[in-house]
Amino acid sequence: MIRVGLGQDLHRLVKGRRFLLGGIEIPAGRGELGYSDGDVLAHAVTDAVLGAAGLGDIGALFPSSDAAWRDADSMVLLRSAFSLVKNSGWRLVNLDCAVCCEKPKLLPYRDNIRYSLAQALDVSPDAVFVKGKTGEGLGPVGEGTAVEALAVCLLEKE
Ligand code: MG
Numbered sequence: 001m002i003r004v005g006l007g008q009d010l011h012r013l014v015k016g017r018r019f020l021l022g023g024i025e026i027p028a029g030r031g032e033l034g035y036s037d038g039d040v041l042a043h044a045v046t047d048a049v050l051g052a053a054g055l056g057d058i059g060a061l062f063p064s065s066d067a068a069w070r071d072a073d074s075m076v077l078l079r080s081a082f083s084l085v086k087n088s089g090w091r092l093v094n095l096d097c098a099v100c101c102e103k104p105k106l107l108p109y110r111d112n113i114r115y116s117l118a119q120a121l122d123v124s125p126d127a128v129f130v131k132g133k134t135g136e137g138l139g140p141v142g143e144g145t146a147v148e149a150l151a152v153c154l155l156e157k158e
Contacts, residue, residue, distance in 0.1 A: 005052025007044035022113040023075035035064040039074035044149035101147040106132030
């Protein structure tokens, strides 16, 4: 059996926060505002794998009403969510992601992000791809006040 999953997330970008994508910190002068560390890509990927397995979503598993998740490392949350997915008999076939932000350019960081996500999801880095997109100056992404991430994954079970 195979199942597809979709994840999306958007965070406001503000000064004084770290800019994290898939657990990799990128120098940007601003970073994601969030109850956790704000890693928008880790959140989108978490929702994609949980959704494909029919196991809920990031807000249900790690509610912001619970102080345990304050400033949480989102890659720890992703690993924890994916362990539920694995324990239900699923493995990841592949993951494809888009990160939409005006700057900085993501290309220099892309492979590090792919390796980081691949490690958390028990796959080879070839099974994970991440592309950077801009907002063409339009909307909150284009104005540089937000970063958005989209993720699609395929899970397989024998
Ligand atoms: Mg989020």
